[in-house]
Amino acid sequence: MSLSDVSLPSRVADEGESVGFDELGLAARNHGMPLELMHHDVTPLGAHYLLTHYDIPFADAGTWRVEIDGLVDTPLSVSLDELRARRVVTRTVTMECAGNGRARLLPRPVSQPWLHEAVGTMTWTGTPLAPLLEEAGLSDDVVDLVFTGADHGVERGVEQDYARSLRVPEAMREDVLLVWGCNGVDLPPQHGFPLRLLVPGWYGMASVKWLRRVEAVDTPFDGYQMRAYALRQRPEDEGEALTRIAPRALVIPPGFPDFMSRRRVLRPGRHLLQGRAWSGWAEVTAVEVTVDGGASWSPAGLGSTGGRWAWRGWTLPWEVTEPGSYVVSARATDATGRTQPAEQPWNRGGFANTSSQLVDVTVLSA
Ligand SMILES: Nc1nc2c(c(=O)[nH]1)N[C@H]1C(S)=C(S)[C@@H](COP(=O)(O)O)O[C@H]1N2
């Protein structure tokens, strides 16, 4: 027997095929953030989305070390206590999974079936990575830093430790942190206890959890997780690597929900539509909202942000007197002019689907 006998190849769902037990298993482990929690500037602990490819390692913070080695002058082996004794910074950062929106693509790539909820914002505490790399002294020919987690598994037949890389200038950004805390407590096991990388602005896959090793290498790292996170049409395409988070606005579902359909129910009258918007490329400069399925869009008011990497609140008063069915959506635009497409071009991994959330609303008779 070989690993390819136990590990399924990637596939897209057949026409009309519902989510299967394999996807349900992933969805039950890797939960999303209930969208009503977007009322909070900072996502309450335990409600931030989760995405873990393999198992959550059982880790001992007392003996944990991160090795910084490879093409460096002085390899470092650093304990948690040594990291905590360095410059400590706390930053509010919105993180989103590159697969957010996947389940809405047609045909559906079979994987973690996110609708819209693979996002969260926490205050992360740690120390900047750059000074550690400077202390180790990168050789002139270093191209990539490879970050490896303690989790191990097999994916599409390839046995691996979860590993991702960053180019030197990206790794040296002062925003890039090694973090041991979130929302004022130690990282919970599922978010990377005792140590993870945090790459603000990038899709979540870059922020390696359970970080064990940072290796400096002189050729671009093309490990499994680098190739997996790319926009491609066919498995054999090279594809375009995913990096920063594309702009997205989400609506806090208004009114109250039906249990099964989660359709929203509203009484006629004055309502305040609210939500959050973010982009890993630049500040969000506009959010527009439609209540008629996209026939007309109105500019929302923008709230303050908890910093460059944190999502931004938005609001729009909505007076609705006419009973009936409505479809509410929002779309964000950032300072680079990037916005959300009306129709998302399909890709095989189901990544970066930022076509607008469609919130079905029924307004009752008075
Ligand atoms: N070691 C390791 N790091 C990882 C992952 C993983 O499976 N193993 N998943 C990545 C992905 S795809 C995402 S979206 C984020 C999710 O972080 P969270 O679970 O803390 O929300 O972690 C990233 N870091």
Ligand SMILES: [Mo]
């Ligand atoms: Mo992810």
